[in-house]
Amino acid sequence: MGEPTAATPPEPSPDDRRRVGLKDVARLAGVSVKTVSNVVNGYVHVTPKTRARVERAIKELNYRPNLSARNLRRGRSGIIALAVPELDIPYFAELARLIVAAAEEHGLTVLIDQTGGSRHREQQVAEGIRDQLIDGLIFSPLALTADDLSARTDDTPMVLLGERIHNGPADHVVVHNVAAAKEATLHLIALGRRRVAAIGAQDDAAGETARLRLAGYRAALAEAGLPFDEGLVAPVAAYHRADGAAAMARLLDLAEPPDAVFCFNDLLALGALRTLLERGHEVPAEVALAGFDDIEDGRYGTPTLTTVSPDKREIARQAVALLVERMSGTARRGTREIYVDHRLVIRESTTGRKIP
Numbered sequence: 311m312g313e314p315t316a317a318t319p320p321e322p323s324p325d326d327r328r329r330v331g332l333k334d335v336a337r338l339a340g341v342s343v344k345t346v347s348n349v350v351n352g353y354v355h356v357t358p359k360t361r362a363r364v365e366r367a368i369k370e371l372n373y374r375p376n377l378s379a380r381n382l383r384r385g386r387s388g389i390i391a392l393a394v395p396e397l398d399i400p401y402f403a404e405l406a407r408l409i410v411a412a413a414e415e416h417g418l419t420v421l422i423d424q425t426g427g428s429r430h431r432e433q434q435v436a437e438g439i440r441d442q443l444i445d446g447l448i449f450s451p452l453a454l455t456a457d458d459l460s461a462r463t464d465d466t467p468m469v470l471l472g473e474r475i476h477n478g479p480a481d482h483v484v485v486h487n488v489a490a491a492k493e494a495t496l497h498l499i500a501l502g503r504r505r506v507a508a509i510g511a512q513d514d515a516a517g518e519t520a521r522l523r524l525a526g527y528r529a530a531l532a533e534a535g536l537p538f539d540e541g542l543v544a545p546v547a548a549y550h551r552a553d554g555a556a557a558m559a560r561l562l563d564l565a566e567p568p569d570a571v572f573c574f575n576d577l578l579a580l581g582a583l584r585t586l587l588e589r590g591h592e593v594p595a596e597v598a599l600a601g602f603d604d605i606e607d608g609r610y611g612t613p614t615l616t617t618v619s620p621d622k623r624e625i626a627r628q629a630v631a632l633l634v635e636r637m638s639g640t641a642r643r644g645t646r647e648i649y650v651d652h653r654l655v656i657r658e659s660t661t662g663r664k665i666p
Contacts, residue, residue: 330371339367390446390633393423393435394471399549399577400605401622402450405471408626409448416634418445427452427516438464446633451475452516467636469629473518481632482647485620487519490652491526492533494600494618495572497654499534501598503570506531507542509557509582510549510574523574523602542568546578554581562589569597570660576601576608576617583611583659599659613658624650 332350336343341360348356349364356364367373392409394402410420421444425431432454435447450471451459456478459468470482498506508527512520524543531538541564544557554573558581561568573579579601583593591597593613601608601617608615628648635641 330373334371335364335367335373338371339364387443387445388417389419389421389444390448391421391423391435391444392448393425393432394450395425395427395452397422397424400607401575401603404605405622405626408623409630412626412630416630418630425452429453433458436462436464438466446637448629448633467633469633469636471625471629473522474516477647479645481636481645483625483628483632484647484649485625485652486649487522488526488529490602490618490620491523491572491574492530493654494602495527495530496534497616497656497660498570498572498598498600499530499536501570501594501660503598504536505542505566505568506536506570506572507544507561507568508572508574509544509546509554509561509578511543511545513545520574527572549575549577551577551581551584554578555585558582558585562591571597571599573599573601576603576605576615579615579617579659580607580611583615594658594660594662604655609657613663616657616660617655618652619655620652621650
């Protein structure tokens with residue numbers, strides 16, 4: 311029996327296109343709704359000729375599958391959440407963009423939440439404040455501990471980011487912070503600098519990033535045979551530009567100021583750079599400067615900023631892939647801790663501007 315002949319309906323208006331459904335595609339292609347559904351869902355038992363006809367109709371009508379309805383039939387929303395401490399910190403904003411892109415490759419939409427590092431907000435996130443809406447959670451906590459997360463009653467699949475929780479109750483994607491900080495500090499020492507300061511120390515419970523990067527800084531000093539001087543370590547309340555600027559001012563007021571500074575993130579380094587320039591110090595001739603995170607702002611400063619560049623794209627890819635496995639039930643038993651690569655990007659704040 312021959313293939314049915316397709317009818318040619320009038321050209322749909324823009325409003326009609328927004329309402330196009332399976333029946334419209336089936337009518338134009340001259341096939342059943344079930345056949346259109348089979349093509350849309352990738353079933354193989356459709357003849358090439360029929361599949362081509364359906365695909366032409368889909369393209370002509372600009373049909374878009376109703377993913378929300380499909381996901382709800384499967385007991386899913388097609389939405390995952392990303393919870394980070396601060397969206398106005400460029401590192402988290404850049405990472406969020408990459409996670410959204412990685413999620414799109416899996417047909418997922420990302421709901422982004424900001425916790426402010428508040429224990430109360432983080433507990434709400436961990437306990438599924440939106441458990442009727444999301445299928446999974448990518449979470450960068452500052453206040454909660456591994457015990458807190460082990461005690462959560464919500465069973466929404468979760469992947470952790472950041473340095474706060476290691477060997478915890480969920481899969482974890484992280485950077486080698488100690489090794490990266492050590493590499494950045496050794497670079498400063500290799501320039502011949504001997505009074506290398508550090509900006510970013512924190513003593514509170516949420517300061518795991520600071521502790522790891524301070525450990526890397528100290529390891530570099532030890533390897534180079536330089537003494538550790540507590541006076542060259544400048545603590546900060548937060549990792550913002552203003553904190554870096556104020557910390558740099560304190561270091562410059564020392565009887566023997568530093569000739570190099572490793573900042574625990576790029577915002578601190580940009581703040582420090584401002585203070586150095588305001589005080590009339592040449593960077594890097596008098597004080598060399600390095601940061602951590604490789605945010606876009608650091609590539610356009612004057613001078614451009616030497617920094618540790620974590621592979622943010624890989625962090626995003628791994629986090630989404632791990633979460634998708636957990637959501638689909640295909641993940642292996644036990645939790646995984648995945649370390650992603652980093653590289654030291656050397657720019658003008660440590661080597662000076664090279665004139666062609």
